[in-house]
Amino acid sequence: MSSDKIDADKLTGGLPSPLRRKLLLGMAALPAIGLLPRGALAQALPTDAVNTTKLAVTDSTVKVGILHSTTGTMAISETGSVQAEKLAIAQINEMGGVLGRKIEVIQEDGASDWPTFAEKARKLLVEDKVAAVFGCWTSASRKAVLPVFEQYNGMLYYPTFYEGLEQSKNVIYTGQEATQQILAGLDWVTKEKGAKTFFLIGSDYIWPRTSNKIARKHIEMHGQKVVGEEYFPLGHTQFNSVINKIKLTKPDVIYASVVGGSNVAFYKQLKAAGIDLNKQTLMTISVTEDEMLGIGGENIAGAYACMKYFQSLKNPNNEKFVAAFKKMWGGESVIGDVTQAGYLGPWLWKLTAEKAKSFDIDKIAAASAGIEFTGAPEGYVRVHENHHLWSKTRVGRARTDGQFDVVFETADLIEPNPFPKGYQ
Numbered sequence: 001m002s003s004d005k006i007d008a009d010k011l012t013g014g015l016p017s018p019l020r021r022k023l024l025l026g027m028a029a030l031p032a033i034g035l036l037p038r039g040a041l042a043q044a045l046p047t048d049a050v051n052t053t054k055l056a057v058t059d060s061t062v063k064v065g066i067l068h069s070t071t072g073t074m075a076i077s078e079t080g081s082v083q084a085e086k087l088a089i090a091q092i093n094e095m096g097g098v099l100g101r102k103i104e105v106i107q108e109d110g111a112s113d114w115p116t117f118a119e120k121a122r123k124l125l126v127e128d129k130v131a132a133v134f135g136c137w138t139s140a141s142r143k144a145v146l147p148v149f150e151q152y153n154g155m156l157y158y159p160t161f162y163e164g165l166e167q168s169k170n171v172i173y174t175g176q177e178a179t180q181q182i183l184a185g186l187d188w189v190t191k192e193k194g195a196k197t198f199f200l201i202g203s204d205y206i207w208p209r210t211s212n213k214i215a216r217k218h219i220e221m222h223g224q225k226v227v228g229e230e231y232f233p234l235g236h237t238q239f240n241s242v243i244n245k246i247k248l249t250k251p252d253v254i255y256a257s258v259v260g261g262s263n264v265a266f267y268k269q270l271k272a273a274g275i276d277l278n279k280q281t282l283m284t285i286s287v288t289e290d291e292m293l294g295i296g297g298e299n300i301a302g303a304y305a306c307m308k309y310f311q312s313l314k315n316p317n318n319e320k321f322v323a324a325f326k327k328m329w330g331g332e333s334v335i336g337d338v339t340q341a342g343y344l345g346p347w348l349w350k351l352t353a354e355k356a357k358s359f360d361i362d363k364i365a366a367a368s369a370g371i372e373f374t375g376a377p378e379g380y381v382r383v384h385e386n387h388h389l390w391s392k393t394r395v396g397r398a399r400t401d402g403q404f405d406v407v408f409e410t411a412d413l414i415e416p417n418p419f420p421k422g423y424q
């Protein structure tokens with residue numbers, strides 16, 4: 001078995017209990033997992049050789065953190081990331097762990113509150129001395145914790161598509177940046193739908209505002225027009241006023257970056273207002289299968305989403321991943337783009353630590369470029385020297401059953417470019 005290429009196809013046992021209860025149970029809910037034959041396990045190196053910076057590493061264990069919102073308006077989106085990260089960690093432990101050490105998890109709740117994220121990040125790094133953290137969802141939470149990770153030299157694996165315009169030694173970005181999602185998606189909808197006018201709507205914080213700033217530039221650079229732009233606080237539930245503006249302006253495309261629980265109200269109110277998404281083109285860069293579980297497929301069917309992953313992808317890696325996920329978290333569970341990107345984090349960290357033969361953060365950062373994960377459910381990913389991933393871009397069309405039909409996929413991996421010229 002190669003130390004930097006692993007096919008993540010080992011299943012774990014699971015629990016049939018409801019999603020909320022399962023999350024509260026945390027890692028204690030995982031069943032005992034039989035080990036592979038000794039010859040298949042990574043050989044353990046002496047602790048003083050793999051841990052020179054006083055991280056929480058012993059001869060047999062290594063501690064990591066999971067930091068997501070399991071309460072508040074963002075729980076609808078972040079729950080899947082927690083589940084996927086725990087699945088990856090269980091599978092890695094089943095294979096013998098990392099550098100011969102089993103992973104132990106310390107989980108914290110960011111509670112959909114950015115100062116809380118910063119406080120919990122500091123606890124994980126300073127008090128718990130975790131070797132890596134898998135977490136955050138919104139750009140606001142990432143921006144809140146970034147100074148903490150840089151000050152205390154921690155490593156964050158961040159799973160969400162985001163606006164780009166950032167690069168850090170202390171972060172591995174496993175979701176898409178703007179060129180892989182925003183620009184690629186706008187190019188597709190312009191070509192396929194002949195779109196000339198756009199109405200931009202988003203939640204009121206850094207990611208939607210910066211994403212729409214980039215989108216507006218791209219739209220106007222190509223001779224098209226933005227006919228409306230509106231923002232609403234996280235958790236907002238009254239969209240009738242902006243829906244009336246959309247009906248009056250009649251845009252070719254509604255371009256939506258509403259996040260979290262607000263999506264439930266937005267899409268239900270769109271439908272109630274008589275806007276048929278099979279006739280009115282809507283492209284979202286924020287709704288995945290996780291949010292659709294709350295929205296209801298009947299309320300969003302026909303909408304397009306630009307992502308890099310959909311649960312319906314047909315490839316052997318994804319079939320094994322979906323089966324393992326449902327076995328662990330229940331047959332009714334769903335998997336969205338950020339959930340899949342969350343799953344990548346522990347695997348990429350394992351591969352990097354084994355390449356570096358160390359848990360030390362500086363060595364992990366230096367060894368990350370070029371790491372490739374052939375077992376990725378999306379198909380294949382590789383870490384760029386800028387700490388983002390080479391990935392494909394895909395467009396899916398929402399179905400009434402809460403899944404997507406993939407209607408477009410780039411032929412090749414797109415090189416990540418978090419600082420696209422002309423969009424900064």
